[in-house]
Amino acid sequence: FGLLGYDPGFLNTASCKSQVTYIDGEKGILRYRGYPIEQLAEKSSFLETAYLLIKGQLPDHDRLAAWGKNIQSHTMVHTNLAKFMDGFRYDGHPMGILVGTVGALSTFYPGAKNIFDKESRKLQVRRLIGKMPTLAAMSFRHSMGFPYVLPDNDLSYTGNFLSMMFKMTELKYTPNPVLEKALDVLFILHADHEQNCSTSAVRSVGSSQVDPYSALAAGCAALYGPLHGGANEAVIRMLERIGSVDRVPEFIRSVKSGEGRLMGFGHRVYKNYDPRARIIKKIAFEVFDVTGTNDLLDIALELERIALEDDYFVSRKLYPNVDFYSGLIYQAMGFPLDMFPVLFAIGRTPGWLAQWTEHVNDSEQKISRPRQMYLGEEQRDYVLIDERL
Numbered sequence: 001f002g003l004l005g006y007d008p009g010f011l012n013t014a015s016c017k018s019q020v021t022y023i024d025g026e027k028g029i030l031r032y033r034g035y036p037i038e039q040l041a042e043k044s045s046f047l048e049t050a051y052l053l054i055k056g057q058l059p060d061h062d063r064l065a066a067w068g069k070n071i072q073s074h075t076m077v078h079t080n081l082a083k084f085m086d087g088f089r090y091d092g093h094p095m096g097i098l099v100g101t102v103g104a105l106s107t108f109y110p111g112a113k114n115i116f117d118k119e120s121r122k123l124q125v126r127r128l129i130g131k132m133p134t135l136a137a138m139s140f141r142h143s144m145g146f147p148y149v150l151p152d153n154d155l156s157y158t159g160n161f162l163s164m165m166f167k168m169t170e171l172k173y174t175p176n177p178v179l180e181k182a183l184d185v186l187f188i189l190h191a192d193h194e195q196n197c198s199t200s201a202v203r204s205v206g207s208s209q210v211d212p213y214s215a216l217a218a219g220c221a222a223l224y225g226p227l228h229g230g231a232n233e234a235v236i237r238m239l240e241r242i243g244s245v246d247r248v249p250e251f252i253r254s255v256k257s258g259e260g261r262l263m264g265f266g267h268r269v270y271k272n273y274d275p276r277a278r279i280i281k282k283i284a285f286e287v288f289d290v291t292g293t294n295d296l297l298d299i300a301l302e303l304e305r306i307a308l309e310d311d312y313f314v315s316r317k318l319y320p321n322v323d324f325y326s327g328l329i330y331q332a333m334g335f336p337l338d339m340f341p342v343l344f345a346i347g348r349t350p351g352w353l354a355q356w357t358e359h360v361n362d363s364e365q366k367i368s369r370p371r372q373m374y375l376g377e378e379q380r381d382y383v384l385i386d387e388r389l
């Protein structure tokens with residue numbers, strides 16, 4: 001195989017040079033453009049973090065206001081897109097609908113093919129950040145059979161999303177400020193995570209110089225998979241299966257004997273407490289103060305307590321990851337399980353776009369085209385069908 005390196009899953013391959021996100025998995029560090037995730041979660045907003053990821057710097061007051069107004073001006077979608085959405089099965093999975101409709105946006109904006117035109121690129125970036133919550137909420141309402149709700153641009157980015165999701169009457173929807181803030185922080189925590197599966201998909205598909213709508217549809221498709229966007233749903237299902245706190249020790253024993261995994265624990269990169277999980281745990285209690293809680297939280301807390309003291313998990317450096325508590329928060333806020341990856345997609349959109357922009361501007365990049373190790377047949381001659389043994 002000559003000099004080819006064999007690296008399934010690209011565990012040891014740096015596919016790009018990037019200035020967007022820094023992770024130190026051993027120390028549990030995550031920074032966007034140099035800013036620690038803890039500071040952004042405490043002090044920033046999702047829209048400001050999106051600005052930071054895309055433009056590389058924090059905005060001043062005027063720039064942030066103009067950015068917010070610009071994004072808001074893109075929250076509506078063409079009525080034909082609503083008709084397109086109506087064509088999905090009545091109970092279609094919202095994430096499948098999102099994959100299709102994000103890709104469909106490319107047919108509404110043919111100018112987006114000009115990916116080397118800086119102004120066009122900026123426009124598509126703002127459009128995608130503006131429209132993602134609208135498509136996300138429409139995908140939910142379609143799957144529930146509820147009428148679509150138009151964007152309310154008096155509300156914040158996240159407040160408007162909650163309104164498009166949950167508004168049930170003609171009256172103006174007023175989001176609960178604690179829940180609105182919690183969801184905004186969850187979006188910040190999901191906004192980028194360097195070369196994860198969906199971001200790699202966006203870069204790889206984008207390397208063909210296709211428009212960003214098609215590239216982000218690929219990102220959404222990657223996120224649809226249970227190993228990427230689906231782990232927090234798996235956590236809820238695991239907690240439901242365990243059923244009560246007194247059954248936790250028995251469950252831990254079964255994990256240790258190899259009968260399954262403790263979902264929401266462990267990470268390919270973090271060999272320490274996932275810094276996002278620490279922040280999420282705090283938010284969880286703020287949300288439960290508003291929504292009330294159920295038995296699943298007690299089961300989760302007991303699981304974490306035992307696992308963090310157990311030699312099996314300690315020796316393998318298995319700590320709670322971002323998904324351990326996020327599903328419980330989403331569930332408490334009223335999101336059904338199949339909306340969890342859709343929420344992830346809203347949060348990850350600025351990260352995908354920052355990485356896509358960086359890729360387009362990187363003159364060292366080429367079309368993604370890995371090689372392979374061929375293990376098939378040597379050359380052989382074609383045999384006519386009547387002569388085959």
Ligand code: CMC
Pocket residue numbers: 193196227228231255260261262263264265266267268269316318321322323
């Ligand atoms: N529960 C029990 N044992 C585990 C777990 C777990 N959650 N995760 C890893 N292990 C064990 C594994 O069995 C192996 O043990 P041994 O050395 O005895 O064979 C050892 O730890 C190393 O496991 P690995 O599969 O080589 O580790 P990985 O880095 O390939 O896997 C992972 C990372 C996230 C896929 C894995 O930890 C896992 O399956 N976790 C549960 C699913 C989950 O929570 N996924 C969400 C990840 S965070 C999402 C994101 O950041 O986008």
